[in-house]
Amino acid sequence: MSATAVHSLWTNAADPIAKIDAPKIEYGQLAPTLIIVGAAIVGILIEAFVPRKSRYYAQMFVSVVALAAAFAAVVALAADGYGTTKAHIAAMGAIAVDGPALFLQGTILLAALVGLFTFAERRLDPEAHGNRVDSFAAQAASVPGSESEKAAVKAGFTTTEVFPLLMFAVTGMLIFPAANDLLTLFVALEVLSLPLYLLCALARRKRLMSQEAAVKYFLLGAFASAFTLFGIAMLYGYAGSMSYATIAQVVDGTVQDVNPALADTMGNDALLLIGAALLVMGLLFKVGAVPFHMWTPDVYQGAPTPVTGFMAAATKVAAFGALLRLLYVVLPGLRWDWRPVMWAVAIVTMLGGAIVAITQTDIKRLLAYSSIAHAGFILAGVIATTPDGVSSVLFYLAAYSFVTIGAFAVVTLVRDAGGEATHLSKWAGLGRRSPLVAAVFAVFLLAFAGIPLTSGFAGKFAVFKAAAEGGAAPLVVIGVISSAIAAFFYIRVIVLMFFSEPRPEGPTVAVPSPLTMTAIGVGVAVTVVLGVAPQYFLDLAGQAGVFVR
């Protein structure tokens, strides 16, 4: 940095303090996020002050009410036209209130509500010393296998902290797709990630595996965050601003007034390209696209299954929302540079996820690789760079998240002495032992495979159609080929459940409380409704397809 630059930085900083205006915050438009943050903080206070016995119910009550209220707020905002005509940028340019943001926030809130039900399930694990327990460790701080752990289990402790943690994660997820400057984006990324790292470590059974998963997730996630931050720094150096709109203008070349402090770096294309690449890399890590997918199978397998389901659904929604906004709002001027790269990423993601999934023998790992393949399908829609592409991605995300939560909820039901029986061989003959559970899981698998009359087909058709119209026909062909490969392993599970001999020592299917039943029921209902009559939701996504700039 030259001497003049340092000097001007100094003089900028020395501006009179009186010039700072009070920030104008549109609290009403940020209500969904604020309600959830509030609930998270109340949740912490409950942990501190409410007696242990009542905490579970208090937390449940606060979380459910908050999620429902936040969803109502989103609906009210959308009904008021904030998704279309009144879409604008709120909170001093930090947060966008527009169609995609509201649609994704609504999806995340509903997914979180359904996910919350699976978090709160307390009938699957056998009672420990007369206390009903959920899927989470009795006391996260006790060392696995130690005396203190035994004491905690005996005392009937449960980790009710999962509820505020979930709320914090949801907070981050709500801001992530709405963030309209790079710093907000980064803060949202951290707010959503940190609680998830913790949640992953909290499994009641197979605790070491769960903690290992959390450490892996944390380390790789921290790297990804660092890359993101590095990319943000470079983009700031390039554009002299954190704001999406300003960066877009600098990329387009419509802004000429150079920030004197950054005279040496502004407009340097190398910074733009490297910065954009690092930033996109961070987001691709979150969506689990190849080659940034390595964490997915381990984390999905090790994390408590309700967390896996929630994470697989909601994180993907939030991260794709952020990626869409970044590519469509900040970097449309760079389209000819990022499209080829994203093409390549989409292709390897679709094919990689589908091919590696074939060799999996654990149901959770299988679903993890399947989620990678799905990320590839969604990327095909992202690449379309048309409003149709945006709405197809929105629709796909909504369809996918409920199937995912439902599928993982079914995984929590199939249990043997060691907890959940996730090895595929144990699922043999499940169709005979409990036809209903197997049939429901088969419905989810068929939706994942994209068989017509399921939501998966409507979503896949939407993104492929958008991709084909956006000039990515080869991507569509590779997409259908990967779908065929993916169909193979979904079918394999169905074969196993229905056509294989059950094992004598096979798992039993636990009868869940109405909570998990609701989660599964919602999954089936959404799968069928979006498959048979998707028009209303396509309209919704279609109206929400335009980003505010």
Place this chain on the structure above:
Amino acid sequence: MSFPLLTATAALPAVGAIATAAVPAAKRTAAKWLALLVSLATLVLAIVVLVRFDPDGDRYQLTESHAWIADFGVRYELGVDGIAVALIALTALLIPFIILAGWHDADPLETGSRRWRPTQGFFALILAVEAMVILSFEATDVFLFYIFFEAMLIPMYFLIGGFGDRAHEHGEKAAATQRSYAAVKFLLYNLVGGLIMLAAVIGLYVVAGNFSLQEIAEARAGGTLDMATDTERWLFLGFFFAFAVKAPLWPLHTWLPNAMQESTAPVAVLITAVVDKVGTFAMLRFCLQLFPEASKWATPVILVLALISIIYGALLAVGQRDIKRLVAYASISHFGFIIMGIFAMTSQGQSGATLYMINHGISTAALMLVAGFLISRRGSRLIADYGGVQKVAPVLAGTFLIGSLATLSLPGLAPFVSEFLVLVGTFTRYPVIGIIATFGIVLAALYTLVLYQRTMTGPVKPAVSAMPDLRVRELVVVAPLVVLLIFLGVYPKPVTQIIDPAVKQTMSDVQKKDPQPEVEAAK
């Protein structure tokens, strides 16, 4: 708004399927009767469709059209032409026989067996397949067709993989493995075909902007919708690939012998006589109408593949040791004839091909169902395990003989008419191919008569000496089919009357005229 007859024809078995599945497990017989009644009621509706259809009227009749998924340009559009009406009638006709023939196929096995065969599920799945097949014959929206074309795989898959013959020559464990292998092979072949078609369906939307068969075909004929030659060819190939897997055409046929061998005889009939017809039907309806130029472009290759199917299927049928596999390869040979007739692009060829679909359905049903009765008596599918059955069970042997003779297209039985038409139609345009295809008939005589000779004639094998003859239920299944075979063999006019106008339409779509007879000028 008039009564939605076409929807009702498909909705009835669909609702029936759900009702059958919902019958309590203990009331097994009630579920069977319910399924049978539903299939008979569907047949009545199909006959009403047949009567209401006016062969000389509009191309698509009894049409229904409702908005469905506007974003995808998809409408719920139904309509039938003569070809569809005939195939719907065939489907509705065969299903009651399939249900009746499979009456005991899903009964629980004697205690000690670990196999599981939910009776209600078996009949519900058959009705579900019927509903989807009928809808795919009725759909005049490409997307709507695609949905049922694909969705039909799922119930079919469970029928193949979940239910098989009571006994198996390699024991129960091997049987289970082979069954699930056959089911997976069936599903994967058809799913890959379907997904490739999906890419073409999306491509069609990008080019045409909607999915309505009539609109696209009119725009194509009127010249308002131009497709680049390459685009049209790629889209044609995408569609054709899916239909060729389903039909099945050599070299995409290998799933059929496995599927037919491992499933029970009624399910095998369902596959080859009903479900596979959707493939050949769709070639006529979609490939020729939407992509006439590309169809003409691909004709030489397709004819050669069809010819290979005819000869190859027949040759392999000659060498089979397993009765069901033999019928499967015979079917591949027959599908070769159907596809050859379609792509010969003459009106005799296409009329013959359509008639062939009907007759093949009836004759295969007759042969395969009797074979199924035979197999269930002896507990073996191997030809070598039988001998001299005609002395023990003359009625069974007699009906088996009629089914065999129909398969080899004996004059006087229905398949002769259609095979003759296909050969004439092909010969007028492609004499060499027509001549080679005729050898398929010779081979057909070989494999059917050898099959009959080895199983039914000769000294009575000890294992078949106590074999009972056909029971009343089995006679009720076979007798009407035999009557139909003879009736349509002598008097095919009722069917040709319905299908001929539709075939003329298709011919005009591809702008082909029948070659005029030429008189060689003396030199």
